[in-house]
Amino acid sequence: MKGLEDQLLGRVILTEKKELESERTNLIKDVTENKRKMLELEQSLLYKLTTIQGSLLDDETLISVLNVSKDTAAEVREKLAIAKDTEIKINAAREEFRPVATRGSVLYFLICNMAMVNVMYQTSLVQFLERFDWSMLKSEKSPITSRRLNYIIEYLTYEIFKYKSRGLYEIHKYMFVLLMALKIDMQKEHITHEEFQTFIKGGAALDLNACPPKPAKWITRSSKRSSRAAPRWI
Template structure:
């Protein structure tokens, strides 16, 4: 079963949306009755999401994680504690942790599939790009969403056809050419496969053109992604400075709605980028101590300029670490009066 590293809560949201119609039960290991809820879910086949897992797991979950089912009297059972529970094959188990860098022992790693849902700069940029295009060009984003679903369904249908052919070949006895069902299935599959592959190719070409149109809006998404990681890093300065991705996304979408509109895309993106920067700074700095406000402004400024190539990496590293390597200066001291060798 999956154990998802999810400091921003994206995996939680995804699982809840995906399993909403299946009667998802959400529990925490700190709940007094969580084993009873888990037992009922296993019996009737409801999916279970365990939130806020730490670096250790309750030993009572081991039979579930290892899927230690057994047969008795024609029934599939699993032992939870001292109780044998009927095991429904529709049961699903998900676990998430808010720890950003957990250290799990090997005995835990072999019981679960660890999936890292931690947001990355590029991943967040793509998410914010979707938000920008959805509001600026809703027709493009709707068309892209439909294409993604269409391509996925067509590819699934192709895989199902391949599996069906392989199953018929495996089950065929005697001369294959005498098996009319198999021959007819192969002929139909060939026609269907050709049609699906044509649709997939056409859809992928259309998707490429849509992506090219969406790329015009990437600068605003890039600016938003840079700002989020600057704001998230404030937690390194003080533990009180905790800002969720949900909070940031809500502010970012507010900026798209409230900023000045313009027919020219380049001008509109410049307006949006400036508005987002000012809006985020004004909203976040209100919750900072006075001594940290200037530092926050400095981090925002340098992050934007480094992303734009105005501040080179070697210059930034020199500021942070000083001269590394040779102790002999390659350039003369520009102002020895205030910049001493010590």
């Protein structure tokens, strides 16, 4: 889910803050180029040191290489330091849009899980990305970032609900809505994973070793852990 979330975040930034993503891409290229330049300088200096004959101080070429390496290294280090600060600022700006990517990741893995209910419910990532991009295109605009994020998330959630519900049997639509609500609440930490498991599986989600001791000897282990409901004494 985290990997897809990062991928979706890139799509959001390309749509909402294209210049920010371009700046980030150029920054990565610059950092890579500067690191490559540092490596080339080190290799050139090492080659000179290993192939020189006679005194080091008498080789003017080596002295020249040392001076160039020193100046270039200082310049590259300065550029890398600036790039690091710039990267922090860019990442902070990108993180503002992460809630959209998080909701998208939750919804995609939810519709993927529906394939376990019926194999016909399979949905490809390409199909989902079309709906994801469509939601950013058609949702209401706003110059206020927080409000714009809410518009996208609301539109995306309802769009995925409509898109997926069209292909579900009636008997499974209510389950899909329930799971969507629970997954979103779980991502927001309104409910825990243990509470989700208990609600879905009942007593089957409980660990017998962690359950309170049986109040009476005549109660069997199968009664203690029912697949339909949690024990009554809990």
